[in-house]
Amino acid sequence: MSSALNNEKIWAVLPAAGVGSRMQADRPKQYLPIGGRFLLDHTLETMLSYPAFEHVVVVLSEQDPYWPQAHFADDPRVIRALGGSERCHSVLNGLNALDGIASNNDWVAVHDIARPCLRHSDLDILFEQLGHDGAILASPTRDTMKRGVLQPDGSVLIQQTVDRDQLWHALTPQVFRLGQLRQALEKSLVDGFEVTDEASAIEYLGGTPRLVAGRADNIKVTRPEDLALAELFINQNKATSK
DSSP states (O other): OOSTTTTOOEEEEEEEOOOOGGGOOSSOGGGSEETTEEHHHHHHHHHHTSTTEEEEEEEEOSSOSSGGGSTTTTOTTEEEEEOOSSHHHHHHHHHHTTBTTBOTTSEEEEOOTTOTTOOHHHHHHHHHTOBTTBEEEEEEOOSOEEEEEEOTTSOEEEEEEEOOTTOEEEEEEEEEEHHHHHHHHHHHHHHTOOOSSHHHHHHHTTOOOEEEEOOTTOOOOOSTTHHHHHHHHHHHHHHHHO
């Protein structure tokens, strides 16, 4: 665990209110099975077993019949919050759930519930490199990048090749001061700014979070074929941790 936090408190917020329509499944993707457990359980196990976190806030939809069956549903370290119409609303609700127990100067790590392959070593590196405006895990772009233009018939044509130097894939966790992140999200919503991730809200507020290179196997389960890959990475992580 990082010593860079100087005994400062850090909390985790996991938005888990989405439906994951691209999975084409009969339930939200966070409740799909991986190795006999919900995907969500693997993510929570990683976060709850990391000693830096005070508590973990899980943001769930109001009509969620699956959560009571989750392995950590009754864990006292888990705080439940109600999801909103968009991710930014859910994250803001998660921050508000910490009122009375966390201070604005505490750190908050927002992590995609659908990234069950996160390793503690990535958390160590992330917390070691926290800047004034926080930091996010990211991966330098390796592939050639193309900018496309949607055509009237639904096809997409290449407009140009984009220079990939200095381009990064944003991952999670993304870590910021609680008060700064709440202010950034609230301002973005009032101004109608489209928040694509928490870092974009901090940027809109004028902040410059650090990019911290993370492992490429910290994948987000988005499509059906991602489940098998996630299970492979989870098993590899368990094998190397023994």
